[in-house]
Amino acid sequence: MSAPLLSVRDLRVSAGPLDLVDGISFDLGQGEILGLVGESGSGKTMACRALMRLLPSRQVAVTGGRILLGDDDLAALPEADMRRLRGHALGMVFQNPASHLDPVMRIGDQIAEGLRLHRGLDRKAAWAAAIDLLAQVGIPDPARRARNYPHEFSGGMRQRAMIAVALSCDPGILIADEPTTALDVTVQAQILRLLLALREARGLAIVLISHDLGVIAQTCDRIAVMYAGRIVEQGAKTDILRRPLHPYTQGLIRCQPGEDGGGPGLPLPTIAGQPPSAGEMPAGCRFHPRCPRASETCRREMPAPHALEGRIVACHHPLTGEVP
Amino acid sequence: MDRFRFVLFRPLQLLPVLIGISIATFALVRSIPGDPVRVLLGPRGTPEAIARIRQQFGLDEPLWRQYFYFVENLLDGRMGKSIVYKIEILDLVARRIEPTLALVAGSVLLSLLLAVPLATLAARNRGGLADHLVRLVSTSGLGLPAFWLGLMLIILFSIHLDLFPVAGYGETLADRLHHLVLPCLTIALALSAVLTRNLRASMIAELQSDQAMAARARGLSEGQVFRRHVLPNSLVPTINLLAVNIGWLIGSTVVIESVFAIPGLGQLLVRAIFARDYLVVQGVAMIFACATVTVNFIADIATALADPRVRL
Ligand SMILES: Nc1ncnc2c1ncn2[C@@H]1O[C@H](COP(=O)(O)OP(=O)(O)OP(=O)(O)O)[C@@H](O)[C@H]1O
Ligand SMILES: [Mg+2]
Numbered sequence: 001m002s003a004p005l006l007s008v009r010d011l012r013v014s015a016g017p018l019d020l021v022d023g024i025s026f027d028l029g030q031g032e033i034l035g036l037v038g039e040s041g042s043g044k045t046m047a048c049r050a051l052m053r054l055l056p057s058r059q060v061a062v063t064g065g066r067i068l069l070g071d072d073d074l075a076a077l078p079e080a081d082m083r084r085l086r087g088h089a090l091g092m093v094f095q096n097p098a099s100h101l102d103p104v105m106r107i108g109d110q111i112a113e114g115l116r117l118h119r120g121l122d123r124k125a126a127w128a129a130a131i132d133l134l135a136q137v138g139i140p141d142p143a144r145r146a147r148n149y150p151h152e153f154s155g156g157m158r159q160r161a162m163i164a165v166a167l168s169c170d171p172g173i174l175i176a177d178e179p180t181t182a183l184d185v186t187v188q189a190q191i192l193r194l195l196l197a198l199r200e201a202r203g204l205a206i207v208l209i210s211h212d213l214g215v216i217a218q219t220c221d222r223i224a225v226m227y228a229g230r231i232v233e234q235g236a237k238t239d240i241l242r243r244p245l246h247p248y249t250q251g252l253i254r255c256q257p258g259e260d261g262g263g264p265g266l267p268l269p270t271i272a273g274q275p276p277s278a279g280e281m282p283a284g285c286r287f288h289p290r291c292p293r294a295s296e297t298c299r300r301e302m303p304a305p306h307a308l309e310g311r312i313v314a315c316h317h318p319l320t321g322e323v324p
Numbered sequence: 325m326d327r328f329r330f331v332l333f334r335p336l337q338l339l340p341v342l343i344g345i346s347i348a349t350f351a352l353v354r355s356i357p358g359d360p361v362r363v364l365l366g367p368r369g370t371p372e373a374i375a376r377i378r379q380q381f382g383l384d385e386p387l388w389r390q391y392f393y394f395v396e397n398l399l400d401g402r403m404g405k406s407i408v409y410k411i412e413i414l415d416l417v418a419r420r421i422e423p424t425l426a427l428v429a430g431s432v433l434l435s436l437l438l439a440v441p442l443a444t445l446a447a448r449n450r451g452g453l454a455d456h457l458v459r460l461v462s463t464s465g466l467g468l469p470a471f472w473l474g475l476m477l478i479i480l481f482s483i484h485l486d487l488f489p490v491a492g493y494g495e496t497l498a499d500r501l502h503h504l505v506l507p508c509l510t511i512a513l514a515l516s517a518v519l520t521r522n523l524r525a526s527m528i529a530e531l532q533s534d535q536a537m538a539a540r541a542r543g544l545s546e547g548q549v550f551r552r553h554v555l556p557n558s559l560v561p562t563i564n565l566l567a568v569n570i571g572w573l574i575g576s577t578v579v580i581e582s583v584f585a586i587p588g589l590g591q592l593l594v595r596a597i598f599a600r601d602y603l604v605v606q607g608v609a610m611i612f613a614c615a616t617v618t619v620n621f622i623a624d625i626a627t628a629l630a631d632p633r634v635r636l
Contacts (some may be wrong), residue, residue, distance in 0.1 A: 054540055087543030094541075102553050104560065104631055113552070114542045149632040165542060316555035 005030050005205050006051075006173060010245030012064035012074070013046045013055065016163070018278040020046045021230040023065065025305070028173065033206045034160055035216035035237070037252065039275050044209045048175045050075075051207070052092055053082045069173075069270070087114050091166035095178040097158035103151040107134070107161050114168045125290030133164040136201075138194055156187035160194065174198075177209045192219050201256050217241055225249045228276050228286040237313025244309060245318040246288050285316065293317045331625065338617055345613040346398065350391050353605045360407055360600035377621055381407055381603075393629060394606055403607040408599045415617055417589065423493050424588035425501075427511070427577050430504050432566065434512035440559075442516070443523035448550065450528055458520060465517030469526040474510040474583040491585040507584045511576045515569065526558035533557075560631045567623030574612050 004027035013021035021043040028034050036044050049055050052064050053074060067074035068086060069089060073083065086092075094100040102110055104247050111133050121129065127146070134142035137160040150158055159179060166252035176195065186247035210216050211298060216223055217237065224234035225248065233246040244250040251271040273290040276282055285303050288294040297316050305314040362369060365448045378384045382393050397404035403413035446458035482490045494500040530536060531554055539549045580591035585591070589608055596604035628634045 052541055054537060083543055083545060085543075086541055092541040094534065094538060096534065100538040100541070102535045102557070103633055104556050105553070113539075113544070117548060118543055141356075151633045162538070166536070169543065 002214045003324070004028055005032075005069070006066070007068040008051070009068070010065035011047065011050060011062070012066060013043070013050045014062065014063040015060045015278070016018065019063075019229055020060065020278055021050065022228070022260075023223075024229075024231045025065075026231065026234060028205050028207060028222050030128070030172070031203045031205055033195070033208055033220045034220065035220035035223045036207060036209045036226060037211060037213060037216050037223060039252075040211060041275055041277065042226040043229040044211075044226055045177055048092075048177055048207055048209055051175060052090055053077075053079075053088060054086075054092075056296045077108050084275045087118065087166075087169045087171060089171055089173035090175060091169070092160070093162050093166050093174060093176040093179045095163045095181050096312065097149065097182070098163060101158060101165075103150055105149070106307055107148050107150060107153065111146070111164050112163070113208075114165075118169055119228075122272065130168070131162070134161070137161070137164045137167075137200075138190075139164075142173060154187075154189060155183050159183060159187075159191055163191075163194065167202075167204075169316060170202075172203075172261070173205045173207070175207045178211070180210070181210070181212070189218075190263075195219060213252055214272070225252065228281060230286065231305065231312075231315065232287065232315065233311060239311060243319075245311065245313045245320065246287075247291050247293050247317075247319065250319060251290075330628075334621060334624075338611050338621070342614065345617075346395060346610060347391070349609045349613065350394055352389065353602050353609070355598060356597065356605075358600050360602055363600045364407055364600075377407075381405075381601075389583055394603070397603070398607075401507060403610075404603040406596075406601055406602045406604045408596070408604070409635050413604055416592065416604065417607065417611060420592050421588045422583070422585055422588075423504075424590060425589060426500070426504055426579055427507055427580065427586065428573060430508035431474050431511035431515060431573065431576075434508050435516035436515040438512060438521055439519035442520045443527055444550070444555075446520070446524045447527035447531060447554075448546075450531075454526050457522075458524070462517040462520040463512055466521075468514065471579050472582055474507065477506050477510055478584075491583075493586050503586070504585075507580045507586060510580055510583075511573065514576070515573065517560060518569065519546060519565065523558060526561055527554055530554040530558045556630075562628060563623050563630065567620045570619045571615060572618050574615065 006028040008027070009025045010023045011021060011025070012019060012023050021307035024047060026034065036047065038044055046055070046060065046176050051067055051074065053062065054059060062075050065075055069085070072081070072085070074085070077085075101107070107128040108127055112121075112123075115121045115126040116123065119126075131142045131146050134146055136231060139145050139157060145157075150161070153161060159182075160319055163174075163179075174195075179195070179296075180191050183191060192215060195206060195208070199206060207221075208216065208219060220237050222235065223237050223240045224231045225246065226232070226241070227248050233240065233244065234247050240249060241253065244253055248271070254269045255271065271290055276286060276289075280298075282289055284300050285291070285294070285298040288298040291298065301316070302317045303314045307314045308318060309320065340479070351563050360381075361374050361383065365373060375384075382390060385393070393404070397413075399415060403417070406409065406413055409416055411483045429473075442458050442462070446455040449455050458567055478490055481487045488506045489503050492503060494503045505612055529552070535554055535557075539553050540546075540618065544552070575591075577588065580586070581590035581593055589611065593605065593608045593612075
């Protein structure tokens, strides 16, 4: 693989004494789609907000690690320089398009905004570019739709519009935080197809966050599985889905409807117990209280991420050599 | 389409409201103790003179008939004759409406000019010194009675500093504006206290909103996020707040016109009440009531224009 576009090393995000993201590392290549999966509260949103340096409050901050993009370390960049990268190098799409669009500004103006403020395009050129972007994200009759307000769009169209807003200044990386969670299944598939098409057309690299392995399976090239603020396993999608090495990954896969087990009529298997909250992390491996393979070592020592069978796993007893 | 319908039909819906207001006004005025004719003629009034004037103004008729005269006069537009001034109330009002309109408009403008920058300063430095100061000042502004504040401003700016006239209303435009500064400031200080607190709260909510976060994510600076997204969204509820406060605003002009001796409708109303000039009190009260209704109607339209989600 050529040098990655974005390299994250030991990224730590803390709220006061609590580590919400506890030293995660991953790479993102040009045109690659990386899926970030994990249960609710595992720190997916914090991790990607940290990449944009847009954390939800002053108490939450990046407290360690590096985010390497080209020659810059985003974790250490002054705010003014960081701002120049937002929208230009990194675009972001959010879970709830209804609340992330300005209700009193026309869709076209919101798309044109970045182009006018940062690219210095005049009103007319920016508007034309906005219409073009709406067409690229598959909005029919874009010239008319650009004049609409967000409430006049359906949920799926709003998400398309938000993607157009995020792509207006042509970023190389798109961070999509659960972009389809608020949408119904058919619209969800359309949005995922759109993301794939944009990757083809623009060579866009995407960090796609989801708690839904089905979504990840349809789109991603590589997967990173997060648990309690750490990445427990990452590697190529097909490897991980076909033969997970970490017991948590295996549990997640078994919980998917229509994957392993849980046929029609049968209750879906679940992973017993609850994920720990940031204040009360167990000693040793954070998954051990819920892990069927936990041993004395797991209770004492935090497993370090290591390379195994072409991926990186953080487990003392990975599921090697077993047929799932 | 909907909007056309609203503009056409809403005034019709308001008709019952106006009828209710006219009945209430009529009843309230009649319940003021004292007889207008006795007040007018004073102790010298002979029983004959009193009877004659009562008849002349229809005061000897049954109440329901007097109410219909009142409505008839309202519909006629001229609102009948003043017992004291002996001229048509429409003329009386026409002479005195300008200072009141100027006072209201000036106060609203001035209070916005105060509230928007103060709320911005407070919201953008939330928890900081500026925020605490603005909240302190706006909270104390809520508690001060308008007439007292007006008197204090007169003492400071007119008597000690000699910057503005003590009272009255000028002849030329510049002179009138000069006379209006202190009265407008008095009302604006009280009004801006309410506006500042509400604006600050909605600005803070908007600053933390998802859409502001999304604007930051596309590279807007804090200033751009504020101007382009936070400010417009937080000004929308202010329109309604102003409309809700129009009743209070009219009440304040009545007090302030008396304090500053401005020859407006408020002053006319107060004098008419003391003189038991029934028809004038009724007329002016109806004008104030219609103004309140109209302002709320306009505010509905303005909100709909400012916020495309609002359906009329
Ligand atoms: N503003 C905040 N201040 C402090 N802690 C927070 C804040 N917001 C979230 N957290 C905590 O950060 C942790 C990680 O949350 P995060 O939102 O990143 O999870 P997630 O994986 O995105 O979950 P979900 O699937 O629900 O979106 C959680 O334990 C949460 O309680
Ligand atoms: Mg999340």
